[in-house]
C-alpha cells in the first residue's frame with residue numbers, strides 16, 4: 001500500500017494525476033488521466049473511514065471504478081445501519097420544499113441502478129422490495145388531514161419523485177385487508193411504490209461486492225494523518241496507510257474525526273430503539289409499510305417478521321442500551337396502531353445511534369481546509385434511503401467528478417465557527 005506514485009510504479013503504469021478546480025463548489029479534487037501508453041486506468045489509493053451503509057457504498061463505487069480502496073471500520077456497538085428499519089418513502093416524509101427533496105429524489109432514483117450493479121456482482125440479497133405503504137389516520141382529527149396530505153403526495157409524484165406510484169384514499173376496512181393487525185382506523189392513504197430494504201443485508205452485499213472487486217477491509221479505529229493542507233493517509237492499529245484521498249463516513253462518531261482535524265462536524269448520536277416481532281405461520285412479506293403523522297412506523301419482512309419503531313432520543317449520547325422507557329414507547333405505539341400484533345413473539349430489540357445534525361441536513365462534500373478529504377454523514381433517520389447515493393456521490397467527488405446536485409446546503413462550512 002503506498003501513495004499514488006508508489007501504486008503507479010509498482011504496477012508499471014504511467015499514472016498522471018491532475019488536480020482540477022471544481023469551480024462552482026470551490027473545491028479541488030484528484031482526477032486520474034488515462035495513461036499515455038494506453039495501459040488502462042491508473043490506480044488511486046483511497047481510504048474510506050466507516051463501514052456502515054454510507055461507507056460501504058462509497059468503497060463499492062470506488063472498487064467498481066477500478067480505484068484501489070481500503071475501508072477501515074471500528075464496528076462500534078450502536079452502528080445505525082445495523083439497527084435501521086429500512087423504509088424507502090420520500091413521498092411521505094416531512095421533506096418540505098427544502099434541499100432534502102432533490103437529494104431524496106436523486107437517492108431513490110439511484111437505488112435501481114445500485115441494485116442492478118450489485119446483481120451483476122452476484123449480490124441479490126439486500127431485502128429490497130417495493131411493498132407499498134399506508135399513511136394511516138388513527139383518529140378523526142388525523143382523518144380530516146388526509147385529503148391535504150394526499151394532495152401533497154400527488155404534487156411530489158407530479159414533480160417526478162419516485163417510490164410513490166399510485167395513490168388512493170382507503171377506508172379502514174380496505175387498509176386492514178392489506179395489513180390485518182391494524183386497529184379500526186378511520187382511513188389511510190395507500191402509496192403503491194413505497195419500498196423497504198434490510199440495512200444489514202445491503203451493507204454486507206456492498207462489502208462482499210467491493211471485496212470481490214479488490215477493496216481491502218481493515219478492522220480498527222482510524223485517525224487521519226495530514227500535513228500542508230491535505231491528508232497524507234490514515235493511522236490504524238499502529239500502522240500508517242498512505243492515501244491520495246480520504247472519505248469520512250463515520251456516522252454518529254464523525255464529530256470526533258472532525259475534532260482531530262480542527263474542523264467542526266457537529267454530528268451527534270440520536271438513539272433509536274426498534275422492536276422485531278415474529279408472527280409464526282403468517283406470511284408478512286407483502287404487507288405494506290405503516291406510516292403516520294407521528295414518527296413511529298411498522299414494516300414487515302419475509303417471512304413472519306414485523307418491525308416496529310422507533311424512538312428518537314436526542315439526548316442519549318453514545319449509550320446503545322435498551323431502556324424500559326424506549327421499549328415501552330416503541331411497543332406501546334405499535335400496539336395502539338396495530339393491536340393485532342399483541343400476540344406476536346417479541347424476537348429482538350435493536351438499538352442504533354443515528355448520525356444526527358443540528359439542522360437535520362446531512363453533511364456532504366469536501367471538508368474545509370483539507371482539500372483531499374470528503375465527508376458523507378448526518379443522514380439521521382433517512383440514511384438507508386439517502387446513504388447509498390451519498391456514499392456513491394462523494395466517491396465520485398473524490399475522483400474529481402461533479403456531484404450532480406447543489407451541495408451548498410449540505411456543506412460542512414455551514415457549521416464553521
Ligand SMILES: Cc1cc2nc3c(=O)[nH]c(=O)nc-3n(C[C@H](O)[C@H](O)[C@H](O)COP(=O)(O)OP(=O)(O)OC[C@H]3O[C@@H](n4cnc5c(N)ncnc54)[C@H](O)[C@@H]3O)c2cc1C
Nearest residue numbers: 050052074076080081084085087222251272352383384385
Ligand atoms: C432505529 C433506527 C431506524 C432507522 N430507520 C430508518 C429507515 O426506516 N429509513 C432510513 O432511510 N434510515 C433509517 N435509519 C437511519 C439509518 O440507519 C442511518 O442514517 C444510516 O444507517 C447511517 O449510516 P452511516 O454509514 O452514516 O453510519 P453507521 O451505520 O452508524 O456507520 C458508521 C460506522 O463508522 C464507524 N466509525 C466511526 N468512526 C470511526 C473511526 N474513527 N475509525 C473506524 N471506523 C469508524 C463506526 O464504527 C460505524 O461502523 C434508522 C436508524 C435507526 C437507528
